[in-house]
Amino acid sequence: MPGRRYTLRVDNGATDGSHRVSGGSVILNGSQILSSADLGSGASGWSRVVQPLSEDTIVVAVQGTAGAYVTASLLSTPDASFLVFGPERFIRPSGTPVTETRHFTTSATAAAPYRMCIVNGNANGTQRISSATIMVNGVSVVTQSELNQHVGGLMKQVTLQRDNTITISLTATPGSFIDLCFNATDVTPPVITISQPANKFITREAQVGVAGSVQDETATTVRVNGQPASMSGTSFTATVPLAAEGNNVIHIVATDAAGHSTDSSRTVIHDTQPPVLTLTSPADGLITKDTTTSVSGTVTDLTAVTANVNGIPLPVDSTGAFHGAVALSEGSNILTVTATDAAGNATSQVRTVTRDTHAPVLAVTAPTNGLITNHSPVTVSGSVTDASAVTVAVNGTPFTVGADGHFTGSVALTEGANTLTTVATDAAGNATTDTRSVTLDTHPPALAVTAPTDGLITKQTPVTVSGTVTDATPVTVDVNGVPLPVDGAGVFTGQVPLAEGANPLTVTAHDAATNTATVVRIVTLDTHAPAIAVTQPADGDIINAASVTTTGTVTDATASTLTVNGSPAPLGSGGAFSVEVPLAPNANTITYAATDAAGNSATKSITVTRRTSNLPPDPALVASVVNRAEVTTIGDATSFLYAGATPIQTGVAAGAINPVRAAVLRGRVLDKSFAPLGGAAVTVLGHPELGQTLSREDGGYDLAVNGGGRLTLSFVKGGYFPAQRATDVSWQDYTTLNDVILLQPDPAVTVVDLTSQTPPVARASVVSDADGSRQATLIFKPGNTATLTRPDGSTQSLTTLSVRATEYSVGDSGKLAMPAELPPASQYTYAVQLSADEQLAAGAGARVTFAQPVPFYVENFLHVPVGTVVPTGGYDAAKGTWVPEPNGKVIKVLGKDANGRAQVDITGDGQADPPSALAALG
DSSP states (O other), X not given: OTTEEEEEXXXXXOTTSTTOOSEEEEEETTEEEEOHHHHTTOOSEEEEEEOOOSSOOEEEEEESSTTOOEEEEEEEEEOOEEEEEEEEEEEOOSSXXXXXXXXXXXXXXXXXXXXXXXXXXXXXXXXXXXEEEEEETTXXXXXXXXXXXXXXXXXXXXXXXXXXXXXXXXXXXXXXXXXXXXXXXXXXXXXXXXXXXXXXXXXXXXXXXXXXXXXXXXXXXXXXXXXXXXXXXXXXXXXXEOOSSEEEEEEEEXXXXXXXXXXXXXEEEEOOSOOEEEEEESOTTOEEOSSEEEEEEEEEOSSOEEEEETTEEEOBOTTSEEXXXXXXXXXXXXXXXXXXXXXXXXXEEEEEEEEOOSOOEEEEEESOTTEEESOSSEEEEEEEEOSSOEEEEETTEEEOBOTTSEEEEEEOOOBEEEEEEEEEEETTSOEEEEEXXXXXXXXXXXXXEEEXXXXXXXXXXXEEEEEEEEOSSOEEEXXXXXXXXXXXXXXXXXXXXXXXXXEEEEEEEEETTOOEXXXXXXXXXXXXXXXXXXXXXXXXXXXXXXXXXXXXXXXXXXXEEEEETTEEEOOOGGGEEEEEEXXXXXXXXXXXXXXXXXXXXXXXXXXXXXXXXXXXXXXXXXXOOOOTTSOOOHXXXXXXXXXXXXXXXXXXXXXXXXXTTXXXXXXXXXXXXXXXXXXXXXXXXXXXXXXXXXXXXXXXXEEEEEOSEEEEEEEEOTTSOOEEEEEEEOTTOEEEOOOEEOOOOOSOOEEEETTOSSOOEEEOOOEEETTEEEXXXXXXOTXXXXXXXXXXXXXXXXXXXXXXXXXXXXXXXXXXXXXXXXXXXXXXXXXXXXXEHHHHHHOTTOEEEESSOOOEEOOOTTOOOTTOXXXXXXXXXXXXXXXXXEEEEOOEEEEEOTTXXXXXXXXXXXXXXXXXXXXXXX
C-alpha cells in the first residue's frame, strides 16, 4: 500500500535462545527473502524491507533439531519517504562491464533526508552482482566492497539536488542485476480534492455521500467527521448521516505517512421541507378569452428554488417572486405550478383555467326592436347561454341571470327615442351586444275633428267624418272602432253609417305607443217625421166659438218647429203646444206642420166646425108638439132628436131606430171641478148606426137608442180622456145615467229616451186628497223597445215617448171620472191612465206595446199591509171590458246597504229580503 513501509520480520526460536533453527529459507510471493545461510548464522532474528502484494504467500522452511522454530511477521509502518527515482533495474551486460548514467529531477515537495535503496538480484539470492560502484552527482555512495553476492539489499542516505546525475558500474556475471531507487522525505501535507458533495450542497436525504481523492508523496489516510473513509488508491469515499435540518458541516482530514494532515470541510444543507408556494395568479377557475394567462406568485425556502408550470420553467428572482405566461388552448386547461428547492423537495398547486373565445348566445325577447310605448319603465327580458357564467347589463345596469339563463328587469325610459344596449359578458370577458330602439311616447295624438259638428242632426246616412291628427309616432284613426284612412299629412276622412236616433261617434286616434286621443261627436240620424198629436179639439169637433184653443204635442228625436195654419207655434216642455186658432163659420181646416232638426216634416189636419148656433139646444125647447089626444110612443115623441133638418143626434142611419124599441138615454158630462162640459160626443159602443150627440152647455145629453138590452155609451171630447158607461135599456122608456166626468191629461209630461243607458224615469204630478199624497212613477229599463200600433194596424218603432200618468181616483170626483164602472168583484182603490202623446195623436184605438215590462209604482197612501198582493187590470175601451193584468205587490223600502242598494221588505216581516226573493218577484 503506498505510503506504508512493510518489513518482513523473522524471529529465531524462543527469546531465551532455545529452539533455534540451523538453516532454512523464507520465500515471499515466490521470492526468497532469507536463505539457509541467513538462517544458519545462529542469529536471533532477521528483518527485511519487502513490497507485498494485495494478497501475499509466505513459504517458510527450517532446519534444526526437533522443536526448533522461527516466527515470521509482516509489519506495516508509516513511511514518510517517497520515490524520486526508480526503482529501475540495472543488468550486467555481457562483455566488458559498462557504466550507465541516469538523470532525474526531484519534485518541489522532495526534501532531505534522501535514501538510496538497492535490491541485489532475486529474492532467492540468484543473479546477484558481485560488486558495484554508484556515484550521485559525482559523489561515490556505493563502493565495490559494499555489494556482493551475499548482500540482498542496501539502503543509504544520500544528498540529492533538484537536478541529479547517477552513474552505475556493475561487476558480476552477465545477467546479474540490481534494482535501484531513491527516496525523498515527505515534508508537505496531503492535498485533498473533494469531488462530492459540493460546498453548500443541498439534499433532502438523511445521509450524504462524501468522495474525493488525496494527493501526497506518501501513504495517506482519510477520516470524515472522525470516521475512517474507505480508500481505493488515492480515492476515498464515506457516507455521512445528516442529523440537523439546515447546515451540516462535514470535516475531511487527510494524514500522510509523515504525519502531515490537511483538514477540509464541506457544508451540506439538509432540507426536508418543501418550499412555501403562494400562487397569486391565475385564480383557480379563471375563465379568460386570452391566448395566454399570467402565472405569478412567490416561493420561500431555505434553499434556492426553481418554479415551473406544466414543466415550463418560470424565472424566480432574488425575492422569490416568479412570473411568466402560459399558452392556453380552447376549453379547460390544467396548470400545475411546481416549486422545487435545491434539495428536490417540491410543492405544487393546480389551477384550472378555461379559455373561452366564444361570445355568449344572447336572445332578447322583449322589448321588440322599434317598440313604441307609453309606459316607463320598460321590461327587458331574454335568455343567454354560454359555457361559463354570464352577466347581463342593460345600459350598464346589471340584471340578475337565473340558473336557466333567463333574465328580466326594468329600464327607465326618457321621452322620445331610447337606445337599450343589452350586453351579455361571460366569465372570459367575451361579450355579445344587442341594441334595441324603444320610443317612449306619453303624449296622446293631437286630434282635430272638422266634421261632423257636434250635435249634428241629419236625415242622411252615412255621414262624413274628417279631420287631422299629428303625433311623434305613426297614428291610426277609427270611428267607433271602424278604421279611417290617414294620409301622410295626418288628414283623415271616411264615411260612417248612422243608426236611427242619437249616434255617438267616438273618433279615436291611436299612436304607436297606444296613447289615444278621443273626440266624441253626437250625430242624430232622424229619418222619421215628427209625430203631431192634437189633444184638442178633436177632429170633427163642433165649436161654438169664434176661435178654438188647440193643444197637443210634437214629439221627435230632435228639436222641432211647428206651424199651425202657417203661423209659428211655440213648443213647450215635452213638445207641448197651445195655440189660439180663429175659426170661420162652418167648416174649418186646422193644419199642423212640424219640421224637425233633420229636416223631416209632417203635417196633420183636422176639421172643426164653427157653429154659430152653439151647442145642441135643450130638447124640451125644440121637441115636436105631442097630441095628447092620441097615444104617442117614445119613438114618435123623440124622433125629432135625429130627424129633421137640424137634428140634435146626428149621423143616425135610416131605419136604425126601431120605433117599437125606441128608448132615450140621458145624463150629464162634467169636468173634474163638476162644471158642465159641453161638446162631448156621446156614442153607443158597437152601434155606429145610431150616430152621436153632443153634450150641451149644461153638460146634458139625450140619445135615442133601441131598448131591450145592455148598451155602453162612449164619451169623447178633444183634450180629454174618453169614458164609457154601461146601462140596461128598456123599450119605450127614458133611462137616466149617472154623471160622468172627463179628465184632461196630466200636464206633467216626460220625454223618455229608450236608447239611454241610464234608466229614464217618468213621474206624474203630485196629487193629494183625503187619502194622502202620491206621485205615479214609471221606470224604463235600458234596452227596452216600444212599438206604436195605429188604428189601421200599421206599426212604428219608437225611440222616444212623451209619457203622462193621469190619476182618475182623486178626491170626490174620482168615482165619476173612472173610465168605466168597476166589475162587481173589484173595489174602488186606485186608477191611473198611462198614456203617450204619440199614442193619443195616432187616434182612438192606437196603443203602445213594450218588449219588456215597464215597472210602475206609487206610494202606499192607502196604508195597505206590506206583502199584500194587489190585483191589477186595465180597461179595453174597444171591447168595453176590464182586462186582468199581472198582480202587483205592496213592498217597503227599509233603507240601503253599504253599496247604496235598496233594502226591501216584500213579506211584511220588517226584514230586508235577499236578492233571490226579489228576483223571484221580478
